[in-house]
Amino acid sequence: MLRTSFQGVARLVRHKALYRSPCLLPRVHLASAFGSSTESLVARFCPEKTDLKDYALPNASWCSDMLSLYQKFLEKTKSGGWIKLPSFKSNRDHIQGLKLPFGLETASDKQDWRLFTRSIQLEGQGYEYVIFFHPSEKKSVCLFQPGPYLEGAPGFAHGGSLAALMDETYSKTAYLAGEGLFTLSLNIKFKNLIPVGSLAVLDIQVEKIEDQKLYMSCIAQSRDKQTVYAKSSGVFLQLQLEEEQSQEQ
Amino acid sequence: MLRTSFQGVARLVRHKALYRSPCLLPRVHLASAFGSSTESLVARFCPEKTDLKDYALPNASWCSDMLSLYQKFLEKTKSGGWIKLPSFKSNRDHIQGLKLPFGLETASDKQDWRLFTRSIQLEGQGYEYVIFFHPSEKKSVCLFQPGPYLEGAPGFAHGGSLAALMDETYSKTAYLAGEGLFTLSLNIKFKNLIPVGSLAVLDIQVEKIEDQKLYMSCIAQSRDKQTVYAKSSGVFLQLQLEEEQSQEQ
Numbered sequence: 001m002l003r004t005s006f007q008g009v010a011r012l013v014r015h016k017a018l019y020r021s022p023c024l025l026p027r028v029h030l031a032s033a034f035g036s037s038t039e040s041l042v043a044r045f046c047p048e049k050t051d052l053k054d055y056a057l058p059n060a061s062w063c064s065d066m067l068s069l070y071q072k073f074l075e076k077t078k079s080g081g082w083i084k085l086p087s088f089k090s091n092r093d094h095i096q097g098l099k100l101p102f103g104l105e106t107a108s109d110k111q112d113w114r115l116f117t118r119s120i121q122l123e124g125q126g127y128e129y130v131i132f133f134h135p136s137e138k139k140s141v142c143l144f145q146p147g148p149y150l151e152g153a154p155g156f157a158h159g160g161s162l163a164a165l166m167d168e169t170y171s172k173t174a175y176l177a178g179e180g181l182f183t184l185s186l187n188i189k190f191k192n193l194i195p196v197g198s199l200a201v202l203d204i205q206v207e208k209i210e211d212q213k214l215y216m217s218c219i220a221q222s223r224d225k226q227t228v229y230a231k232s233s234g235v236f237l238q239l240q241l242e243e244e245q246s247q248e249q
Numbered sequence: 250m251l252r253t254s255f256q257g258v259a260r261l262v263r264h265k266a267l268y269r270s271p272c273l274l275p276r277v278h279l280a281s282a283f284g285s286s287t288e289s290l291v292a293r294f295c296p297e298k299t300d301l302k303d304y305a306l307p308n309a310s311w312c313s314d315m316l317s318l319y320q321k322f323l324e325k326t327k328s329g330g331w332i333k334l335p336s337f338k339s340n341r342d343h344i345q346g347l348k349l350p351f352g353l354e355t356a357s358d359k360q361d362w363r364l365f366t367r368s369i370q371l372e373g374q375g376y377e378y379v380i381f382f383h384p385s386e387k388k389s390v391c392l393f394q395p396g397p398y399l400e401g402a403p404g405f406a407h408g409g410s411l412a413a414l415m416d417e418t419y420s421k422t423a424y425l426a427g428e429g430l431f432t433l434s435l436n437i438k439f440k441n442l443i444p445v446g447s448l449a450v451l452d453i454q455v456e457k458i459e460d461q462k463l464y465m466s467c468i469a470q471s472r473d474k475q476t477v478y479a480k481s482s483g484v485f486l487q488l489q490l491e492e493e494q495s496q497e498q
Contacts, residue, residue, distance in 0.1 A: 005440050005441050006439065006440065006441070090400060090403070091400065091401065091402060091403055092403045095403070100402060100403065111397045112374070112397060112398075113397045113398075113400050113403070113445075114397065114398040114400060115400055115401070115407070116398070116399045116400060116401060116406075116407035116409055116410045117407070117409065119369055119375060119398035119399065120368055120369065125361070126368060148360045148361060148362045148363065149361075149362075149363040149365070149368035150365045150368065151339060151340065151362050151363060151364060151365060152340065152364070152365060152417075152420070153340060153349060153430075153431075154339070154340055154341045154344070154349065154362070157365075158364070158365035158366070158413065158416070158417070159416050159420075159431075159432040159435070160365055160366065160409075160412060160413025160414065160415075160416035160417055161365045161413060163409060163412040163413055163416060163435060164407065164409025164410060164412055164413045165409065166409075167407070167408050167409035167412060168401075168407070168409055171401070171408075181402075182402075182408075182439070182442075183408040183439050184438065184439060185436070185437060185438045185439065186408070186412060186435075186436075186437045186439075187434070187435075187436045187437075188434060188435045188436075189433065189434045190255065190431070190432050190433060190434065190435075191254050191255065192254050192255070193431075196362075
């Protein structure tokens, strides 16, 4: 049974930082505990060579709006500071070689673990999405096309499917922009339903990083910005992932 | 392209109610627009005989906590005022014979539409959940066991999977308790991660119904209430579903 709250884990991490460097002031310890640069996090997150399948690539189900906007952002990765994030089947693949903070041990059995937003693998039926991240501006764009397995009201995406993808896009952005690891809160205002099969564009921005927390905002709208689907804010807790020790040690 | 916001649809419904009964005061029109009793909504929602598969029944993947609490609530359906809600593959099945308000026409093609929280049909891999509803107290309990396809952090349910199930349980409760149809807002505070394969109990309560809105709250915790996973609030917009006209008319 897991009884360690996020805030409790954060306190433990602070304590650990203090223990390691007893001569520094607490505020400095905090900074020293989160020292990885966005550059090194991105390099680890986006391996140049991998055998893992990237689910954030175009397929025959993508509508023309999704495909053309994808191509537009892909062009921007060449010179405009944008990075296309790969999307593997499980977060276990994304954080290979790293471990969660103490109290959150990872089950290591051979189950078929899947990242929730990649759990439906039939092209076009579930989540189709791709995230582009802009490191220096600490923002992301997520292109999202809901399939018929994401239905809520007949013909429209379930509000929960948008909430989950907002959480997922926040989460990846928070991690790369500042080692944000756990969602502390998520507040969503829904404005319009997203028709199944159409494109929604999620614009995510890190507003500030303060007291070990990342404060983020998101607007989800149609490509022409004429229809706002939802607006949200999210707060993520910063926690540093540690290198796993080899079995020999 | 859908450009009719929820609040816009609500205004149209109010206008329609006024048009139908021009001698009544606006406040009374509103009440008359939402006249279906919870009893009749529940009767329609829980058909005694149906060929549709109910996904909210025990299967071999349920952990012992989930199974024993299910049996306990099932006992309470005999005398304690609780109702076990069936859970079909699509909301199209739940609202058979009814149509959404104008501006939200339903696509009627033969795609394999699935309710988002019932999209993964492999037992134990995705969502396992069952909702019990208490009409007179306007509250619900949802027993939730996340499978390995709902993963976020390794070994734990994705925050978005809990958010989506909260939205879904709110939604069903809001509809039956007061014709709440669309999520206007969802605010969640996450406290602890839910281990995959374990039971989380969601307690949902309608706090008040005011100005065409249902205000609801939820706490998700372990069965022994020692671990709070998340707390949330949700606001739903009341809109009456209309009977579909037959093709001959």
